[in-house]
Amino acid sequence: MSMTMTEPKTEIEPTVDADWWRGAVIYQIYPRSFQDQNGDGVGDLVGVTSRLDYVKDLGVDAIWLSPVFTSPMKDFGYDVSNYRDIDPSFGTLEDFDHLVQKAHSLGLKVIIDQVISHSSDKHAWFSESRSSRTNARADWYVWADPNPDGTPPNNWLSIFGGSAWSWDSRRMQYYQHNFLVSQPDLNFHNPDVQDALLGEMRFWLERGVDGFRLDTVNFYFCSLGFENNPVVRVEDFNASTAPAVNPYNFQEHIYDKSRPENLGFLKRLRALMDEYPGKTTVGEIGDSQHQLEIMAQYTSGDDHLHMAYTFDYLGGEFSAKHFRDSIRATESKAPDGWICLAFSNHDVVRHVSRWATHGQEAAFTRLAVTLILSMRGSVCLYQGEELGLKEAELSFADLVDPYGIEFWPEFKGRDGCRTPMVWQTHVRNGAFSTAERTWLPVPAEHLTHAVDTQDGVEGSVLEFYRAMLKFRQANTVLAKGEITLLESAENVLAFTRNFGNERVLCVFNMSAESEEFVIPADMTPHGLDCPGVTAAPMDGEIDLEPFGSYIGRLE
Structure with missing residues (x-):
């Protein structure tokens, strides 16, 4: 009697789309x-x-x-x-x-x-860093000596108001914080x-x-x-x-x-x-x-x-x-x-x-x-x-x-x-x-x-x-395609999106008044079933209502 050995089942990893984020x-x-x-x-x-x-x-x-x-x-x-x-x-x-x-x-x-870029001042790293100038994490944050008159080392400002420097009495130095005093900046030079x-x-x-x-x-x-x-x-x-x-x-x-x-x-x-x-x-x-x-x-x-x-x-x-x-x-x-x-x-x-x-x-x-x-x-x-x-x-x-x-x-x-x-x-x-x-x-x-x-x-x-x-x-060209701006009236934004053999025309009236877009002579757009479209080409122009738009495929 012969026996057939069963091969262990190999799990096949699904193909990973490394570029899923592009246009996501x-x-x-x-x-x-x-x-x-x-x-x-x-x-x-x-x-x-x-x-x-x-x-x-x-x-x-x-x-x-x-x-x-x-x-x-x-x-x-x-x-x-x-x-x-x-x-x-x-x-x-x-x-x-x-x-x-x-x-x-x-x-x-x-x-x-x-x-x-920063941590909380309650992080264990900062607690250790501020304890002395010689501890293992002494330079894990941005520390600087004061000016001779005791003022901060420079004019840097915090986005949240005031100086970007706060005094620490333990080290007798200032530490940098681009945001709140309680958000000390980490020292990426280390x-x-x-x-x-x-x-x-x-x-x-x-x-x-x-x-x-x-x-x-x-x-x-x-x-x-x-x-x-x-x-x-x-x-x-x-x-x-x-x-x-x-x-x-x-x-x-x-x-x-x-x-x-x-x-x-x-x-x-x-x-x-x-x-x-x-x-x-x-x-x-x-x-x-x-x-x-x-x-x-x-x-x-x-x-x-x-x-x-x-x-x-x-x-x-x-x-x-x-x-x-x-x-x-x-x-x-x-x-x-x-x-x-x-x-x-x-x-x-x-x-x-x-x-x-x-x-x-x-x-x-x-x-x-x-x-x-x-x-x-x-x-x-x-x-x-x-x-x-x-x-x-x-x-x-x-x-x-x-x-x-x-x-x-x-x-x-x-x-x-x-x-x-x-x-x-x-x-x-x-x-x-x-x-x-x-x-x-x-x-x-x-x-x-x-x-x-x-x-x-x-x-x-x-x-x-x-x-x-x-x-x-349903239209990959909008997620992945290149963009080319077109000439248009002052209140109209127009561009094409291009991806492989696909090409679409996108036109937007960004004002509260009606506008027109003159279609370039080399383009013949065909409307797509887009919920945002509120206009259609006619006699070489697209009449756009206030805040109206048009998206059409170019052959």
Whole structure:
């Protein structure tokens, strides 16, 4: 009798799409405000997991979680005291693992916010560093001696107000903090610091995350010469990184951030990422004078960041000129880089409030999402924008954001865009939480836009977002294609997208008045079944209603 030996079954790894991020649509979740499952008034990871089916149904590719690490919450998670654990207010590591598992089962990637330019002053590293000038981590943070008169070593400013230097009586030195006093800056000039931070990131890669959104990625290095920053020239004044009332804008920040040494660290970071196929990085670049140049440096080639998240469309005006200028500059200065587009996030006034000052909110909201999903780049959508939510109007007594408290009332801070998500109109707190009081109030005006008032309702903003996302998924040219600007009237933005043999014409009227677009003689567009289209070609022209658009295939 012969016996046949059974070969061990070999698991075949599914093909990893290493470029899934290129043109992906990422849905940003601010966990404190998404869903509170335990009734304490603060959103949590179990709550996020319970709402992932809703996110999947939108038609996005990934979620971005704002920080959930252990933190004293002075800056609501952007001050990390333990990079390898979950803050109890959000849950546990097991809750996080379950979230990732559920997301992956739905086909959603998971990107987490990684805040490594600084830590909390409650982090064990800083506690040791500040204890003496000779301990093992004495130079893990940026320390400097005072001037002979006891003043800080230079004129560097904190984005959150005042000097970027705070005195420590233990060491009789100043430490640098680009943000809150309780957020000391790590010293990236020390290779041990780099090694430690890369190790913290590896921890999360091993847990299955699909990438990192790198907070303040251009703040990692400063000049150890501690030179004074020069005064910004009047013609270069730009308040896109900080509000106009903030004196931070008065300096050209050439010594305290955006240093050339950062490129070397980003290569190390990319080498780590490349050990895990299909993982991605998106870096937030906050630099009002040089952000496009920095984006080009940080994303060019295949050994730095995969993509960069800039402030081009998180500020400025909603005009064809602003968008034309930004697209032209991006294409010329970073031709092989990749941008991550966003109109709203957790740090800026919601774009409906910022830009729809003409009163035509419904038409504007539809145009805005049609536009962002047609532009070249990946896209970040911020929770609640798919409901057409506006910035919440809060009283000073309701504020918890230290930034807003510092610069009130001219700048009201970031709380107005961070209020809880609204799921049901006639349920306490919009069904976000059963608590008597939520960490930020649920605005009454948001309740009329709750998910249950729009879900399945033809013509609603939510259903329009779903339809546009489905349209983008069905047309790879919009996700992956190149972009070429076309000549157009002052208030019209027009471009083509090209990918392989596919070519489409995209035209947008960015004004509250009717406009015309003259179709180039060498083009014959054929309309696509796009929910955003409100015009059709006729006699060589496209007549666009206010905030109207046209998308057509070119043969």
